[in-house]
Amino acid sequence: MSQPKKEKIQKASYAREVIDKLKAHKLAILGLCIWVLEILIVVFLPMIMNLDPYVSDYAAFDAPPSDTHILGTDSIGRDLFARLIYGGRTSLLVGILSTMISLIIGVPLGLLAGYYRGIVETVIMRVADVFMSFPSIVLILVLVSVLGPSIWSVTIVIGVLGWTSFARLIYANVLSVMEKEYVESARAVGTSDFWTIVKYILPNALPPILITVTFQTASAIITESSLSFLGMGVQPPEASWGNMLHDAQSITILSRSPWVWLPPGLAIVVTVLSINFFGDGVRDALDPKMKI
Amino acid sequence: MKGKYIVKRILIAIPTFFGITLLAYLIMSMAPGSPLDALLADPRITAEELERRSQELGLDRPAIIQYFTWLKSFLMGDLGYSYSSHRAVMTMITERLGVTALLAGSALIVGIVVALPLGIFAASKPNSLRDYISGGLSFVMVATPSFFMGLLLIYIFAVNLGWLPSGGIFDSTGVKTNAMLLRHLILPCIVLAFQNIGSWVRYMRSSMLEVMQEDYIMTARAKGLHKWSVNLKHGLKNALIPVVTVVGMSVPSLVGGAVVTEQVFNWPGIGMLMVTAINARDYPVIMGITVIIAIAVLVVNLITDLVYGLLDPRISYR
Numbered sequence: 001m002s003q004p005k006k007e008k009i010q011k012a013s014y015a016r017e018v019i020d021k022l023k024a025h026k027l028a029i030l031g032l033c034i035w036v037l038e039i040l041i042v043v044f045l046p047m048i049m050n051l052d053p054y055v056s057d058y059a060a061f062d063a064p065p066s067d068t069h070i071l072g073t074d075s076i077g078r079d080l081f082a083r084l085i086y087g088g089r090t091s092l093l094v095g096i097l098s099t100m101i102s103l104i105i106g107v108p109l110g111l112l113a114g115y116y117r118g119i120v121e122t123v124i125m126r127v128a129d130v131f132m133s134f135p136s137i138v139l140i141l142v143l144v145s146v147l148g149p150s151i152w153s154v155t156i157v158i159g160v161l162g163w164t165s166f167a168r169l170i171y172a173n174v175l176s177v178m179e180k181e182y183v184e185s186a187r188a189v190g191t192s193d194f195w196t197i198v199k200y201i202l203p204n205a206l207p208p209i210l211i212t213v214t215f216q217t218a219s220a221i222i223t224e225s226s227l228s229f230l231g232m233g234v235q236p237p238e239a240s241w242g243n244m245l246h247d248a249q250s251i252t253i254l255s256r257s258p259w260v261w262l263p264p265g266l267a268i269v270v271t272v273l274s275i276n277f278f279g280d281g282v283r284d285a286l287d288p289k290m291k292i
Numbered sequence: 293m294k295g296k297y298i299v300k301r302i303l304i305a306i307p308t309f310f311g312i313t314l315l316a317y318l319i320m321s322m323a324p325g326s327p328l329d330a331l332l333a334d335p336r337i338t339a340e341e342l343e344r345r346s347q348e349l350g351l352d353r354p355a356i357i358q359y360f361t362w363l364k365s366f367l368m369g370d371l372g373y374s375y376s377s378h379r380a381v382m383t384m385i386t387e388r389l390g391v392t393a394l395l396a397g398s399a400l401i402v403g404i405v406v407a408l409p410l411g412i413f414a415a416s417k418p419n420s421l422r423d424y425i426s427g428g429l430s431f432v433m434v435a436t437p438s439f440f441m442g443l444l445l446i447y448i449f450a451v452n453l454g455w456l457p458s459g460g461i462f463d464s465t466g467v468k469t470n471a472m473l474l475r476h477l478i479l480p481c482i483v484l485a486f487q488n489i490g491s492w493v494r495y496m497r498s499s500m501l502e503v504m505q506e507d508y509i510m511t512a513r514a515k516g517l518h519k520w521s522v523n524l525k526h527g528l529k530n531a532l533i534p535v536v537t538v539v540g541m542s543v544p545s546l547v548g549g550a551v552v553t554e555q556v557f558n559w560p561g562i563g564m565l566m567v568t569a570i571n572a573r574d575y576p577v578i579m580g581i582t583v584i585i586a587i588a589v590l591v592v593n594l595i596t597d598l599v600y601g602l603l604d605p606r607i608s609y610r
Binding site: 126127129130132133134135136137138139141142143145146218222225226229230231232242245248249251254255258261265268269272273276277280 | 307308311312315316319320322323431432434435436437438439440443444446447451458544545547548549551552555556566567570571573578581582585586589590593
């Protein structure tokens with residue numbers, strides 16, 4: 001009877017230790033705060049303020065920041081502050097959803113490869129190698145052009161092609177967990193493969209996934225914005241941080257209207273920076289020696 | 293033994309090549325629109341004529357058979373013809389390969405020359421001001437998308453200061469000199485090198501720190517060798533080994549980055565051709581570029597593996 005209780009205490013103290021270490025990491029906390037604040041802003045601000053990212057103000061085309069438009073307007077008179085907020089919604093949504101897709105595909109495949117080894121391992125890890133040895137942005141561009149660019153196609157394509165980082169990490173972790181005695185004893189008493197994986201292997205292989213989740217989200221946000229910048233991502237009139245910079249490919253807009261492209265660009269940098277700070281802190285808290 | 297190792301690496305590269313090209317071909321075959329669409333626009337075209345052309349191109353057969361037909365002609369140096377310009381894809385690519393190689397190659401060199409010393413510098417005094425500054429810089433470098441970096445640099449150095457051209461590879465005057473090419477190369481090269489520098493600095497730093505804790509470093513210090521002699525001769529030499537792999541692994545992202553960078557700077561290379569082809573749904577060109585990139589990446593990976601083997605005698609050539 002006392003055995004499970006003791007186990008619980010140990011688990012709690014491990015979690016506590018990690019959280020304490022994370023708290024001490026000031027940059028990680030700062031990153032987390034900015035990230036949460038950003039999500040709150042893009043979700044709730046449009047409900048409080050009257051923001052319309054689609055309507056044109058015919059009195060102000062390409063207008064610099066003023067009282068009516070605090071970040072100015074674009075070349076067809078749309079309010080850039082509204083577009084920045086709605087663009088943030090799109091960019092953060094694509095980043096989070098596509099990472100979830102990668103996670104859902106990558107974790108089971110990594111588990112299978114690490115648990116069953118042999119032919120399963122060879123096939124899954126070879127395919128992962130093929131994906132990793134090719135510039136993903138090129139493959140993503142090709143796929144999106146085939147599917148037709150939209151928020152959903154971009155999310156799915158980035159998500160599907162991102163499975164390798166999760167699969168490889170889980171695979172490596174499973175290999176090391178498989179060496180542990182508790183896995184061996186679970187199998188010795190005849191626990192089915194499914195339960196061994198779910199009860200003993202997964203919980204122990206999972207914590208480092210949090211790090212990959214953060215870094216993958218950051219890189220998905222950059223990929224989405226690059227695609228949208230090239231005109232192959234989120235399509236106007238829908239706003240995204242990347243497609244707000246698309247117009248700046250014209251040297252006139254670039255040189256005369258910095259208010260058009262500077263804020264969304266900075267928004268991407270701040271977002272990715274804060275996510276990476278957090279991820280870095282999580283890595284240090286879990287295992288400073290880990291190389292991801 | 294070494295010969296065997298090389299052969300093995302090449303044997304691994306071959307299925308990877310087939311994997312990538314097959315994947316690209318199948319994706320492309322799912323694409324809406326067919327090569328016959330252009331013919332359909334002609335009002336005089338008859339159903340028989342369409343059928344004949346479709347058979348000629350092998351479009352009536354399953355995609356996997358089409359892939360092998362495509363592969364056969366590719367191995368004979370034929371990548372087909374562009375839907376839009378009707379020129380040979382192979383010619384279109386070879387025309388632009390040099391320009392892209394110049395950009396990617398110089399970015400690779402600049403990246404190595406900047407990142408490795410910066411990483412060593414940061415590792416020489418961990419948790420000092422210099423360590424934090426280089427760490428912070430590399431974070432910002434990783435977080436800045438290359439297109440935004442490019443726009444910023446154009447805005448500062450081309451538009452406001454007027455020091456450097458904003459794009460292209462030559463001025464519009466018609467005179468083409470190497471000095472001019474170099475001036476045009478500076479900004480895109482910095483942008484392309486930038487992202488890699490961020491992650492390489494961190495790798496170099498952590499690899500260096502790890503090596504410096506090894507016993508043989510202690511031995512070298514105990515012998516009374518000069519600090520920099522220990523750092524460079526014993527530390528750096530070993531710390532570089534894993535970094536070589538990381539640099540090699542960055543080549544795909546370098547090529548991917550070139551697609552975006554070329555677009556920002558109007559750099560007329562493979563990347564720009566790719567974006568144009570994608571916008572025009574010019575599938576033979578997209579497929580051709582995909583294959584060329586795949587080959588380039590695989591060759592570089594092969595070279596990395598071999599360099600790694602040379603640097604680290606502990607690698608067994610099995």
